[in-house]
Amino acid sequence: MKYAIGIDIGGTNTKLGAIDEKGKVFKRREFKTTNYKNFSTYMDALAKSVSFITDSTEGECMGVGIGAPNANYYRGTIEYSVNLPFGDCAHIVETLRMAVGYEHIYVTNDANAAALGEKIYGGAKNLDHFIVITLGTGLGSGIVTDGKLLLGADGFAGELGHVCAIPGGRICGCGKRGCLETYVSATGIKRTFLEMLSKYNGMSSISEVPWEKLDAKVVEDAAKSGDRASIDAYAITGAILGRCLADFIHFSRPSTIFIFGGAAKSGELLFAPTRAAMERNLMPVFKNKVKVVPSELPSSDAAILGASALVWNAL
Amino acid sequence: MKYAIGIDIGGTNTKLGAIDEKGKVFKRREFKTTNYKNFSTYMDALAKSVSFITDSTEGECMGVGIGAPNANYYRGTIEYSVNLPFGDCAHIVETLRMAVGYEHIYVTNDANAAALGEKIYGGAKNLDHFIVITLGTGLGSGIVTDGKLLLGADGFAGELGHVCAIPGGRICGCGKRGCLETYVSATGIKRTFLEMLSKYNGMSSISEVPWEKLDAKVVEDAAKSGDRASIDAYAITGAILGRCLADFIHFSRPSTIFIFGGAAKSGELLFAPTRAAMERNLMPVFKNKVKVVPSELPSSDAAILGASALVWNAL
Secondary structure, X not given: OEEEEEEEEOOOEEEEEEEOOOOOEEEEEEEEHHHOOOHHHHHHHHHHHHHHHXXXXXXXXXXXXXXXXXXXXXXXXXXXXXXXXXXXXXXXXXXXXXXXXXXXXXXXXXXXXHHHHHHHOOOOOOOOOEEEEEEOOOEEEEEEEOOEEOOOOOOOOOOHHHOEOOOOOOEOOOOOEOEHHHOOOHHHHHHHHHHHHHHOOOOOOOOOOOXXXXXXXXXXXXXXXXXXXXXXXXXXXXXXXXXXXXXXXHHHOOOEEEEEEHHHHHOHHHHHHHHHHHHHOOOHHHOOOOEEEEOOOOOOOHHHHHHHHHHHHHO | OEEEEEEEEOOOEEEEEEEEOOOOEEXXXXXXXXXXXXXXXXXXXXXXXXXXXXXXXXXXXEEEEEEOOOEEOOOOEEEOOOOOOOOOEEOHHHXXXXXXXXXXXXXXXXXXXXXXXXXXXXXXXXXXOEEEEEEOOOEEEEEEEOOEEOOOOOOOOOOHHHOEXXXXXXXXXXXXEOEHHHOOOHHHHXXXXXXXXXHOOOOOOOOOOOHXXXXXXXXXXXXXXXXXXXXXXXXXXXXXXXXXXXXXXHHHOOOEEEEEEHHHHHOHHHHHHHHHHHHHOOOHHHOOOOEEEEXXXXXXXXXXXXXXXXXXXXX
């Protein structure tokens, strides 16, 4: 049996898995990223985990795919990541190749990995033009055109979380204002709910929940119980996402847009206003042609699936 | 000598030329599109003009490229064009092939042709990732990623004139509001100047020019003579264009953005505020990396050059 190893490097945890071509995960491993203070000691631990998987798995390992923040596919690097103690430019592909010896080792950012995961294992198997939007603390994106990941001139294309959704709008962590992810993400939903709470002067079934305890799930549950402020927060989120999706369609005309992540699980609460706003903002030639659907990747394994897809995609 | 024929189909005129691989135009022909009332009679005239060029030109004709509004590259059609009497779906490639017999006949919209023209003959010869923005009555765009024209799932990708620049903003001919081309185009500059004239209560050196006589060139000349309302109109146009270019960079990360058309000739009047706004709206990872420059195609022949580039691009 042939398999690929998928690695998901997060600021807190690192997860690995051995995955076959159909997306079956049959070996898992996990360790704390935070246990390691620099790139060198971290890589020793990562190489050991990779060797543990290959030593204890029957079959042929075809390569290793890595999903990580601030990763550059072309250069095989992780650059200027604020959540990893890796310095300005960590040559992760080269370092891992020297340690474990495989030819096919690739790295890309989490959202690009999610897009490839969707293509290899999920709902985009037969699609050449699609976009995956990942909703978490922020908004990530992976864009596929002509069957290939859109990487751009330097490997950093596809940062749709930072297009300008509202000129002069909310302050974003990137230093700009009005970025899409300040409105459309778990954090964005929370911020919009606060505006609604202000608008309705505190009239909400979750007005007693303090800022620190508030998250998109709390707002979702309240909305599903009929709380007006919470319903409005999701409606506004969908309206902004839908308008921006329309812009993306004017750019690359995907056949499908997949939404991945916690906020995508709220179902029609987010999807209905998103689709309505998207259609409203499309030129006639694009209307009623582009699907907006939840990702078909299982969320628990999505990150390692996406990472491993880098290998099958390259083979 | 090998040459390609480039055809530019406009609502008023149809222009043809024989063009060699270096972009030299050595045979031209032109007729009134408006002389023909339907697709069939128009195509007879077009085929005759193509034959005239091939009969009177020494060398080998490698094929025919056509630039036209509402053209679909995949299907070889012109669809729902409001300015051409061609009906809902004119099979122009198939019809011309039956009449003149060449294997390599292609059609695409004007802005996509401009992008290929830039790649084959102009400033994008060695570039794999770039965008061409054409400024005329409206705003067109041709996007090249990984060395190929981005056409999307149905051939209509790259309609950047209709991304939403100002939510709820100006009424656009497409039926939407706030489209980029309602602000950034010859028409957009005129509309913005009118707002400035209102803001300054008529204080402008061109306040006596009526709406019908006002165009981007009049505003440009006034701005270059120091007229505050006109300078502001260009500054605002550049600020909106620059912010939207930043969004496009977050999408496909081109190395260069080319600006083509009359408004591009105003020079730094438009380019300076455009570049400033673009840089201000970029994530740190993209700052000071993407060039914004005028197109290098000669404007008089740009349309037929772009159309003929379809042939060299396919060969």
